[in-house]
Amino acid sequence: MRTFTALLLISTSFFVMSAAQNDTLVVVANTDNQTLTLEKWQIRDLFMGNNGDITLEPIGLAPSNTLRTVFNTKIVGLTESRIQAYWAQMRFSGRDTPPTTFASQNEALQYVRQHKNTITYVSASATIPADLVIVYEQR
């Protein structure tokens, strides 16, 4: 039974990684700057708490969301546990707090539409509301 559980967990991990490899995403922002485009490193830094000159509030998805795994893999370049470890270090040393997260991309999109100067990521196959600006498209 223990062997079966371990195999199930390992195969589930591979399935999630495989989904992460295949899915693509776009990054959208609620901004007045209709021509704004961002580089991959800028989005990575923004979602890891290094805003720099970009004054956009990052909105993420919950750790259970598969699209978050895609984002972690393709944009941030870190595992979920490393990202959690990083934010634990930031939060419990009083330096920073992680981005606000929502369970689904629809909820994240709705929040971003309602709040100026926010940014989130969605699946490339999602319908992007006309009032949001696509600032990055994964190729």
Next chain:
Amino acid sequence: MSVKWITLLLGGVVTATPNARAFADNLEISGFARVVGGVIDTDKAEFEGYDERFSISEQSLLAAQGDLAVTDNLSLSMQLLAHSSEDRDSGVEWLYLTYDPTAAWTFKLGKLRTPFFLYSDVIDVGFAYPWITAPEPVYGGFLFSNYLGGTATYRFQYNQAHFSVEAYYGSYDGTFDRAGEETNIEVDEIKGIIFSAQKGRLSARVSAIVSSDFYADIPGFDEFADLLDGYGYNDNAALFRFDSDATAYQASLQYDALDYFAYAEVINIQSDLISVPEVNAFYITLGRNINDYQLFATFASSTSRNDIPENHIPKGTNPQLNSLSFAYDEITSNLPLYDLNSLSLGARWNFRYNLSAKAEITWLKGEPGQNSFYSQINDDKFNRQAFLSQVALEWLF
């Protein structure tokens, strides 16, 4: 700055929040917990409090943190900690105000964690680092966990790199951990500066901290120093007083990729204090991420020496000077030293995004005759070599 003064200040801020509903809306509760079990393969010594019987009482803990947003750029944070070890205090670990006037500047005031080294201010948050016990040669002692004071942090960006400069100032009144030995100390002035840089997967940190104006409660030292001063041996007397500085320097590099990581940190402690030796220490960690699993190896090493003034007290002139001179030799030749090499192999399984199971085995090779960070040595003939085995469960909430 007293604890009472800070408590009054923070209490005033909480009272200023508009009403109960706003209080609840603006309050965020988070926390962390760890259950750590360990055992050492010898009955001749103890390490980190572990002996030859498996114990979960040395490093297990539970902490809850409340962050209250008072206004858009003013917040109050408090962290309560319950620790299983008798050597660690439980209670308020953090209590401070944060003021962010702009995105570039942050100011904090209150009871804060002392950020000596890379992981010093999150040393209780096991989820934040790969090890179960952070490398002992670097994190094993000479540190105090918190201080009363303030910090100012400035952040800026240049090209694709992010930088921050953090300066802090304060004082400490509490205990001082010297590889398992607790000494009551007061440090009237702590000042430090931290430079951090991050670009992509690479991050670096360089820091310095100076602790001045010590008072250490070591019975007999003041009286001994007075006697030596009375005979005019001021250099030798100064060794037993605590009016000089201890300075710690640190540099670290971290490289994190999706499937592997490499961390290195080096420290140097300079000290004129009898209770703090001069220490050089470092560790190197290489690790591999395989889906939800992590494997790593860490090599750490420390060397230490005590900077002792030459004994100018003559022997054979009169009985009292004779006994003082021998006492001086006796004390200074028995000061503990902390040379230690350690090699750790560890595995971590992140079975949920906020839960990790860890296992770690560490080979400890100290120097015969030295303390070598062992918290207790039961047999003088012990060769200072042992295996420490640990398992842990880390939880974030």
